[in-house]
Structures are given as structure tokens and as C-alpha cells.
Amino acid sequence: MLTASRHNRTVITARGLGKQYQLGGRDNYRALRDVLTDSTRKLFSRSADQHDVKDNIWALREVSFDIRQGEIVGVIGHNGAGKSTLLRILSRITHPTTGEFSFRGRIGSLLEVGTGFHPELTGGENIYLSGAILGMSRDEIRARFDEIVAFAEIEPFVDTPVKRFSTGMYMRLAFAVAAHLDTDILLVDEVLAVGDARFQQRCIGALENAAFEHGRTVLLVSHNMATIEKLCGRALLIDHGRLAVDGSPTEALEAYLADVPTASKPGEWIDLGDARRSGSGEARFIALRYSAGSVEQQRRVQPGASIAIDLRINTKQAMTVNHLAVSITDRRSTKLIHADVAQSGDFIRLDEGNNVFRVSLPSLALNPGRYALELRLARRRNSVVDALEPAIEFDVFSPDGADAVDPTEHGYLWTAATFDRIT
Amino acid sequence: MKSLDAPHDSRAQYSHTAGLQTAGDDVTTVRATDGVTVAVLGEALKYRELLGFLVWRDIKIRYKQTALGGAWAILQPLLSMAIFSVVFGRLAGLDSDGVPYPLFAYAALVPWTYFSTAVSQAASSLVDQERLLTKVYFPRALMPAAPVAGGLLDFAVAFALLLLMQAFYGITPGWGIVALPCFLALAVAAALGIGFWLAALNVEYRDVRYVVPFCLQALLFATPVAYSSSLVPERWRPLFGLNPMAGVIEGFRWSLFDLPGPSWAMIAVSLATTIGLLGSGYLYFARMERTFADRI
Numbered sequence: 001m002l003t004a005s006r007h008n009r010t011v012i013t014a015r016g017l018g019k020q021y022q023l024g025g026r027d028n029y030r031a032l033r034d035v036l037t038d039s040t041r042k043l044f045s046r047s048a049d050q051h052d053v054k055d056n057i058w059a060l061r062e063v064s065f066d067i068r069q070g071e072i073v074g075v076i077g078h079n080g081a082g083k084s085t086l087l088r089i090l091s092r093i094t095h096p097t098t099g100e101f102s103f104r105g106r107i108g109s110l111l112e113v114g115t116g117f118h119p120e121l122t123g124g125e126n127i128y129l130s131g132a133i134l135g136m137s138r139d140e141i142r143a144r145f146d147e148i149v150a151f152a153e154i155e156p157f158v159d160t161p162v163k164r165f166s167t168g169m170y171m172r173l174a175f176a177v178a179a180h181l182d183t184d185i186l187l188v189d190e191v192l193a194v195g196d197a198r199f200q201q202r203c204i205g206a207l208e209n210a211a212f213e214h215g216r217t218v219l220l221v222s223h224n225m226a227t228i229e230k231l232c233g234r235a236l237l238i239d240h241g242r243l244a245v246d247g248s249p250t251e252a253l254e255a256y257l258a259d260v261p262t263a264s265k266p267g268e269w270i271d272l273g274d275a276r277r278s279g280s281g282e283a284r285f286i287a288l289r290y291s292a293g294s295v296e297q298q299r300r301v302q303p304g305a306s307i308a309i310d311l312r313i314n315t316k317q318a319m320t321v322n323h324l325a326v327s328i329t330d331r332r333s334t335k336l337i338h339a340d341v342a343q344s345g346d347f348i349r350l351d352e353g354n355n356v357f358r359v360s361l362p363s364l365a366l367n368p369g370r371y372a373l374e375l376r377l378a379r380r381r382n383s384v385v386d387a388l389e390p391a392i393e394f395d396v397f398s399p400d401g402a403d404a405v406d407p408t409e410h411g412y413l414w415t416a417a418t419f420d421r422i423t
Numbered sequence: 424m425k426s427l428d429a430p431h432d433s434r435a436q437y438s439h440t441a442g443l444q445t446a447g448d449d450v451t452t453v454r455a456t457d458g459v460t461v462a463v464l465g466e467a468l469k470y471r472e473l474l475g476f477l478v479w480r481d482i483k484i485r486y487k488q489t490a491l492g493g494a495w496a497i498l499q500p501l502l503s504m505a506i507f508s509v510v511f512g513r514l515a516g517l518d519s520d521g522v523p524y525p526l527f528a529y530a531a532l533v534p535w536t537y538f539s540t541a542v543s544q545a546a547s548s549l550v551d552q553e554r555l556l557t558k559v560y561f562p563r564a565l566m567p568a569a570p571v572a573g574g575l576l577d578f579a580v581a582f583a584l585l586l587l588m589q590a591f592y593g594i595t596p597g598w599g600i601v602a603l604p605c606f607l608a609l610a611v612a613a614a615l616g617i618g619f620w621l622a623a624l625n626v627e628y629r630d631v632r633y634v635v636p637f638c639l640q641a642l643l644f645a646t647p648v649a650y651s652s653s654l655v656p657e658r659w660r661p662l663f664g665l666n667p668m669a670g671v672i673e674g675f676r677w678s679l680f681d682l683p684g685p686s687w688a689m690i691a692v693s694l695a696t697t698i699g700l701l702g703s704g705y706l707y708f709a710r711m712e713r714t715f716a717d718r719i
Contacts, residue, residue: 018455021717088716092453092560095713100454111558118480120487132476133559161487 009104011185011217012067012090016099018241019060019085059085061241063099069184072211072218074232074249076225076256079276079389082241083221087111087187090219105184108135112189114174119163123154123173126162130177144180151202152176167381172199179206186210189221204231223389225253225332257331264392266301267291269312275391279384283315283350285375288391300397303367303414309359311375313386315350321385323378324348326359328371329390336371336412337361367414368398470562477569482576496577497584499540500532507532511649520651522680523592530679531648531672533585534610537578538668539639541611544570545618546635550625553719563712564705567618571611578607589679597681606674613667613697619704623711626719647672652686664692667700 060082067073075083088094090101091109116133117126127148131141149155152173154165162170178188188207208231210216222228228235228249235252237245245252264270269287277284292305301307309326325340339359341348348357372390379385486492504525511517512524519527545567549556552566589596625631646668647655655663664670664686670693677685 089453093557094716095457096453096455098455100452100456102450102452104450106449107560109559112554115559116555118484120484121480125483129476129480132473133555133561135561138472138476 009069010066011069011104012101012219013065013103014090014099014101015064017060017063017086017089017096017101018058018098019082019089019094020056020097021059022056058241060089060096060238063238063241063243065236065243065246067217067219069104069217070211070215071234072207072220072232074228074235074252075219075221075238076223076228076235076252077238077244079278079387081238081276083238084111084189085241086238087189087219087221091187103185106135107185107187108178108181108183109187110134110178110181110189111187113171113178115178117162117170117174120161122159122161123149123152123165124158126173127177130174131181134178134181135183136181140182144182148173148176148180151179151206168199175199175203179203179210183216185217185219187219190223207231223333225256226334229253229332253332264290264394266394269310270392272388272391275388277386277388279377279386282317282385283313283319283321283377284386285311285377285388285391286314286354287312288373288375290373290392290394301364301394302397302399304363304365304416305396307361307364309361309373311357311359313350313355313357313377315352315355318352319350319379319385320347321350321377321379322347323376323381324357324359325374325376325378326361327374327376328364328366329374330412331370331372331393333372333389335374336366337364364396365414366396367410367412368396369410369412370395466562470565473561474565474568474572477565478573481569481573493577493580496580500529500536500581501584503532503536504529507649517650518653520653520676520680520682522594522676522682526588526592526594527651527676527680528649529585529588530676531646533578533581534607534671534675535643535646535648535668536581537574538610538614538671539643540577541571541574541614542617542621543635543639544574545614546621546625546631548618549622549715550629550632550719556719557716563715564619564708567622567708568615571615571618574614575611585679594680596679599678599681601678602674603678606671606678609667609674609694609697610671612701613671613693616697616700616702616704619708620700623704623708623715626711626715642666642668645669651676652689657686660686660689661692664689665696667693667697669693670697 063082063086075086077083085094087109088111089096090103091107091111093109093111114130116130118129121129124145127145128138128141131148132138149158152169152175154169154173157165157169162173165173186207204227207218207220211218220228220232232249235245235247235249236243237252237255245255267289269289271287272285275285289310290301291308291310292301311324311326323340323342325338325342327335327339328337329335339361370393372393374387374389375391376387376389377385378387489495491498507528508525512519512528517524522530548566548570549563556563556566621631621635645666647663652660652663652669652673670690673685673693674690676682
């Protein structure tokens with residue numbers, strides 16, 4: 001069953017992996033009081049068991065695959081589809097409800113940036129601490145210490161507590177530690193979404209290097225389809241907890257794109273009740289309406305149009321949020337336009353009940369094609385209240401009325417170019 | 424939302440069980456049906472270097488965050504000793520087995536302070552480090568074990584002062600001093616066992632946070648810290664030993680002050696209780712471990 005070649009032997013096998021969660025089980029710890037009231041209620045209610053069954057959901061069901069050494073495998077799917085659950089099971093943070101898996105060697109997981117970092121400790125101290133927590137031995141860390149510091153470009157700050165680091169430095173250091181993790185298998189969740197473009201490039205390079213030069217196996221969860229296509233030789237598409245596609249990135253991507261909602265029409269309220277979302281849910285986007293500025297464009301958005309996006313947000317409790325953001329992405333989740341209220345140094349006050357906000361994007365310079373709109377509401381950078389990525393898709397039509405085309409061919413950005421003969 | 428085409432039964436194309444056939448390679452298998460095994464203990468040993476890092480982190484951070492740093496190791500038992508000496512030594516005039524009362528109280532307060540600090544920190548260890556718990560895997564037992572191990576540094580500092588005080592009062596220990604490490608080990612085991620229980624319970628019931636300080640305070644008075652166990656009638660002493668710290672402190676005083684034979688029955692009961700607490704605590708912890716990340 002296993003071939004002898006080093007680069008061809010199987011390093012992970014998973015069979016029938018499943019994970020069942022109790023709804024509301026997470027984030028809702030039980031107080032002794034609840035246990036007492038629950039047991040009292042059970043005494044008087046015969047339907048208690050049925051109630052329990054209803055509250056269980058399968059985050060992952062019957063997932064089986066084999067992964068060979070040196071492969072970089074992308075894991076894609078919508079929010080809440082079960083990608084992260086799969087990584088959490090494989091990294092042994094949580095135990096599967098059904099099935100089993102085996103792996104060869106050591107597994108290292110990078111599910112967040114800066115696992116184990118402590119703000120009071122210096123950059124150097126955190127390299128040791130985080131490295132040890134991620135699974136490196138003291139000797140391994142010592143041997144690669146200088147390399148990590150150089151990769152993160154923090155030489156002058158090795159003895160500065162990381163609480164004084166800028167966000168960029170912190171992220172770079174955190175990823176540098178992770179990139180030098182020497183485990184045979186690396187599980188990576190979205191951490192590539194940090195830092196500037198140049199640093200992201202180097203992170204991707206580090207992952208490629210790990211796989212191609214050192215024969216490490218990488219499982220990468222990402223929303224960024226462009227990254228998956230570029231980096232991975234194979235992709236798993238998870239949909240509603242099931243493994244829907246196990247094949248080439250292109251194959252998985254096509255299935256994923258075929259699955260997103262069809263383009264929404266301008267000028268009418270679109271219910272977001274069924275949209276997939278993440279975040280704490282204290283406040284929720286419930287409906288969205290977008291319209292182009294001028295009368296003739298109200299039915300068909302055209303390049304250069306001014307767009308108004310109305311957002312209806314419902315909250316049970318009045319609150320203040322620092323980030324209300326609208327992003328326009330292409331269908332592979334590459335962000336093209338990002339507008340955040342925080343950019344203007346402002347914040348948003350939400351009153352109890354419904355709130356309607358209008359985001360105006362003057363002269364949207366997009367070429368004809370289909371785009372996605374993402375919404376995000378967050379208290380602080382990493383404390384997301386509600387995020388819909390994507391919320392809807394919309395089309396930009398060419399003025400000559402032709403059908404929407406794929407902007408990857410014609411470029412994303414539009415400008416009112418004129419062509420004149422001058423000689 | 425339309426569903427994807429052909430959500431095939433991914434299981435069908437593979438053999439039924441996961442398994443990597445190996446030639447002496449390092450293969451780990453995780454099954455949903457795995458029972459709780461003590462084999463986890465062997466794995467925890469592989470991570471002893473990480474335990475060292477966690478201890479080092481806690482100590483480092485405390486020195487950076489507090490003005491007095493390591494001085495607290497001595498101040499805490501010393502201040503308690505002063506209060507106990509006035510209230511119980513002077514005002515209540517409690518008997519201290521012929522040993523000067525401050526020394527008598529301090530000899531008990533050193534292991535007690537170690538025990539109560541270790542237990543309360545172990546109890547909150549999982550909840551306080553929720554981010555670690557949900558983002559990376561290592562044997563969870565290291566989290567409550569770190570404060571239990573790290574507390575030994577404070578203990579050592581406070582114990583050095585104890586020896587100085589003994590020299591000052593001119594009280595030399597007898598041969599029983601060689602048994603002292605055993606009583607310290609008993610305190611460590613008791614703190615670890617109770618720490619396992621409370622840390623795991625705290626994930627499920629946050630009430631633990633409020634119950635622990637109260638229970639530790641109550642236990643302080645059920646432990647012969649301020650008074651001598653000779654106040655307890657002979658026939659009740661084995662029952663008294665159900666509190667593991669009663670046996671620890673009885674042993675500490677006996678080995679330090681060269682007193683006439685301790686109540687071995689009491690110490691034996693304390694030993695048995697501690698073994699029971701450690702074993703049951705570890706098993707409970709191991710059983711709950713796999714759902715910590717889902718529940719916290």
C-alpha cells in the first residue's frame with residue numbers, strides 16, 4: 001500500500017472523520033446554577049432528550065483522505081463549512097466524534113499568529129516560548145534563533161518586550177517562528193493573511209521551501225483562492241462538513257465558485273438571513289441594498305458608476321464598533337477595494353434594534369465582470385462581531401450591454417480612457 | 424443555496440480503517456473510539472522541556488510585572504506568621520509544642536503557602552490560557568502542572584529563611600530531617616491531584632473560580648497551621664489526616680523540630696488520600712481533556 005519512495009509515502013490518512021458540536025456549547029460555559037435548573041427541568045419535561053438532539057450539529061462528517069509526503073494541500077470552503085474543524089482535529093486540539101486518522105512524524109499547527117506569545121516577554125524570549133509551545137526543542141530553537149530574528153527583521157528589538165512592537169513587527173516575528181518550525185507536517189490556517197504583500201510573498205516562499213526542499217507536508221486553509229491556486233498541488237473542498245471535492249485546485253475552485261450565490265439585483269433589499277457568517281453575532285447584518293447613482297444605471301451597474309450600499313444592522317443591545325467595512329473582491333477573494341469607517345478615524349454607534357447605514361463609493365472604477373461584496377463589523381481588529389465573506393455577488397456591465405465578462409482576462413480596473421491620433 | 428454536485432461518499436474509495444504501515448516509524452493514530460489511557464502519561468514525559476518553558480515563563484512574567492518580584496515568596500508567609508503570632512500565639516496563647524510560636528507557625532506556613540498558591544493557580548490554568556488551549560496541542564496536563572512545579576522556587580526561597588530562623592532560635596533538626604523531601608513530595612502530589620480536579624472542573628463550571636479561595640481559607644483552619652495537631656484528640660487524628668496538608672505539616676514540624684514521634688496514623692491517611700486524589704484527578708482530567716477546547 002505504501003511505496004518506498006520518500007516523496008511518495010503517505011503521511012496522513014483520515015477515515016470517516018466527523019465532529020459533532022452542541023449548538024451554543026462553545027462560548028457558553030455552564031454554571032452550576034444551569035446544571036441544577038437543567039436537571040430540575042428534566043424532572044418535569046419528558047421531551048428533554050429530543051431537545052438535546054435538535055441542538056447538535058455536525059461540523060464535519062465522514063471525511064476521508066490520504067496525503068503524501070511533500071504535498072501542499074489547500075483546504076477551501078465557505079465560512080463554517082468545517083475547514084477549521086478539520087484542522088483542529090488533525091492538530092489534536094479537539095477529538096473527533098467519529099472516525100480515525102494516523103500521521104507519521106510530528107505535526108505542527110499554526111492556527112493563529114503568535115500562539116503562546118506573551119506581551120511582557122521580549123522578542124527573543126518569545127521566540128523560545130512560542131517555539132517550544134509549537135513543538136520545537138530548545139536545541140532546535142537555539143540553532144535557528146538568528147535565522148528567525150533575521151527573517152522577522154527585528155534585530156534591534158530582540159530585547160524589547162513585544163508589547164512595544166508595532167503590529168507589523170509582531171506579525172513578522174510570529175510568522176518567522178512558525179516558518180522555522182521543523183515538524184514533518186504543518187497545518188496552517190489563514191495566517192498568510194497578515195503583513196504586507198512583500199512579507200506575504202516570503203511566507204509563501206517559506207512554505208514552498210518547506211515542502212519542496214525539506215519534504216514537509218503542508219495543509220493550508222485559506223479564503224484566498226489565488227494563494228491556493230498558486231501554492232497548492234491539490235485541494236480539498238469542504239461543504240457543509242463533507243468533503244465535496246478532492247482534486248486539483250482548479251477543480252475544487254470551480255466547484256466552490258459554482259456554489260456561491262448568483263448575482264444580486266441592484267435597487268432592492270436583499271435578505272442576508274441565510275448568509276454564512278462568522279463573528280460573535282452580538283449584532284448582525286440583516287439586509288443589504290445597493291444601487292447605482294444615476295437613473296440609467298439603476299438596473300445595470302456600469303464601470304465608473306457611483307454606488308450606494310445600504311446596510312441594515314440589527315442589534316439586541318446598543319454598542320460602539322470601530323470597524324464597519326465593505327470590501328469588493330473578485331470571485332477568488334482577492335480584495336480589490338476596502339472601505340472601513342476606521343479609515344476616516346470614525347466609529348459607529350449602533351442603537352438597539354435596526355440601524356441603517358449608507359456606504360457611498362463614488363466612481364467605482366471596475367471593469368465589467370462579476371464581483372463579490374464582503375461585509376465586516378468588528379469592535380477591534382480581531383474581535384469580529386459579524387462578518388459575511390462574501391455577502392452577495394454583483395455584476396458590473398459594460399456600457400454596450402454585453403454580458404459580464406471575466407475580469408481576469410480584461411483586467412479589474414476601469415478608467416475612462418480616450419484614444420486620439422496625435423501625429 | 425444550491426448544493427454541490429455529487430457529494431460522493433468519500434469513505435467508499437478508501438480502506439475502512441486509517442493506518443500507516445510502518446517500519447519502525449513514528450506513527451500516531453487517533454481514533455474517535457479511543458478510551459482514556461494512562462499512555463498519555465508517557466507522552467507528557469516527552470514534553471518535559473515544554474513544562475520547563477512554561478514554568479520559566481510564569482516566573483519571568485511575575486518578576487516583570489511585580490515591583491517586589493521574588494520578595495513575595497518570603498513576604499507572604501512572613502506576614503501571615505506575624506499575624507498568627509499576635510492573634511494565636513499571644514492573644515489566644517495556643518500551645519506550640521515547646522517551639523517558639525513564630526517559628527512553629529512559619530514552619531507550617533511555608534508548605535501551606537506553596538500548596539494554596541499552587542492549587543489556586545492550577546485551578547485557573549486552563550481557563551486563563553484559553554487561547555493556547557484552542558490553538559495548539561500539547562498534553563493539557565502541563566498547564567496545571569506548571570504552577571505546581573514553578574511554586575517550588577518560591578518554596579525554596581521561603582525554606583532558606585526557615586533554616587535561618589531555626590539557627591537564630593537555636594533549634595537543630597534531628598535525623599528526621601532526611602524525611603523532609605518525602606513530606607514535600609506529598610505536598611506536591613496533593614497540589615497536583617487537587618489541581619487536576621479543579622482545572623478540569625473549572626472548564627465546565629466557572630463557579631470553581633469563586634469556590635476555590637473560600638475552600639482554601641476554610642482548609643487553612645482545618646489544617647494544623649496556627650495550632651498543633653496535639654490539640655486534636657488522639658482518636659480523631661486519622662480522620663484529621665483526610666486533609667492531605669495535615670499530614671504534610673505534621674511531618675514538616677516533626678522532621679524540623681525533632682519533636683517526639685508524629686501521628687503516623689494521620690500521616691498514613693494523608694498519604695492514602697493524596698494518592699487517591701492524584702490518581703482520580705489525573706483520570707478525570709484525561710477523560711475531560713479531549714473536550715476542553717470545545718467547552719471552554
